[in-house]
Amino acid sequence: MASATLLLPARTQLAGTLSPEAGRALARADREAGDAGEREQLRRQFQLSPDHWPVAALTRQLDAGDAADARWLRADPAFLAPDMMGARLLAHGPALGLTMEDVDALLPALRPLFGDAGFVLDAPEPARWYLRLSSDAPLPEFASPDDVVGDDLFGHLPQGDAGRRWRALFTEVQVTLHQHPWNARRVSEGKPAVNGLWFWGAGRLPDVVNTPFRQVRSRDDIVRALSLLAGVPDQVEGEVDALIDLRHLRSLQLFTDDALTPLLAELRRGELSRVVLDFQDGVRLVLEAGQRWRVWRRALARLDA
Template structure:
């Protein structure tokens, strides 16, 4: 029999509605663990990288272009920032800017000499994901993940120290080039957001290996797809019953999660079509459900996600 693991958002994003009786009972009787919160730690629970690092740029580059071997890669993603009283706030990046090939054809030639003079090659195999190719031995400072910067002051997340000085200068120069580029004026006139900044993040080299216990990975998230690709796993997987990892982190409505995923999977568990169902929340909480837990009748139902959890009865 197969197993299914659901990648889910943090529980507080699904809080507020009571759980249906059958789901509340099943979660109350489930085995429960707590782990580290965050997207990175959630994915690391299911993928093992050797060496143990997190080179997002190299992984997604291999997915996008297949040429990540032999170099250090850094994402230089297009972004929109807006000045405010404290500095400059990132309002959008990547796919949210609705970029196409014409945008990259217009903007990248103006930026390439800036990075070429620094010894880096800038290109964009996907309009929303831009990359810098660096020498394999390049030293990089710690860059903040772009999701941590979104909505916040850019300058609070810039790399520090001597290693960061060069990248702070490159960012400033790139912002000047983009601010003065006539293509941004055309985007604004067309009702689109300008591309007036970059964000450097995700640096590193491609891992020697990526492994996972899953034979099928379903989801549209780029990093998840890149990890699955590196591990040799496809969305289709193999025929028959296989261990599957299913990405539902985009969900924000509890009723949709219950109707489309939890209740059908609990029914499959009851029919012995599924051996184990695991719910992995981004806040680190995990529930493991098995058919034999139906005998734990002394445990209270978990009536809500994200609220006060019911414990065991005496």
């Protein structure tokens, strides 16, 4: 019998009062605790060998299909804003609304900077730019842009001797883009300038990606890339274990009415063996039909109770 696993945001993102039916079902569920965070949440669903998290290689394979046999680094377009203390990353990637016209205008000015350093810069997708790294030289730690947005950049730049080269490239890119006339055009049209690149996600493709799911529904690029490498089919027939990505939800009512209530009905009818709710704060709730007999458990009023 099939199961359904829901990827959900942190419980605090779904604030409000649960309906009586949802409160009873969640109170009777088995509760498990795991590590919090987007990466840790996805690693519970996908197992990589070697065990690492090479975002650049994963999405490169999704975007261009040529990630094998190379090491990759994301160099995503970014909008940086100076302030009294330094500079902040205000937007990156998809938030900039770039088109291939933007890529064609900006990339030629940047390629010589990286070519001189032995790297190839390209952008098969306007929101995701890549560096193909030419050697296995040690790399510094690169921060995910989602951990940097709105914060001062200084504490998030690559550190140490291995980071010196990348800090220099980071500055050279800013100088080149600041002077580029295409950015003046974007600003005149009310669009954010592309005045920096954010380096992150370094690594090679894993040899193997495994997942128990035979159906994955997600708009997220990393989830789609992992599903592709795991061999999850585009189309399936019959009852299969499914992973459904609902991390975009911010409405408790939408979650309960459109997702949880129909799944509880399928549990009662014996159409599903179990439903797993995996929250980004690390909590997992496992629901099964037989739990309805746990009548001594008091219904939850809120998800984060």
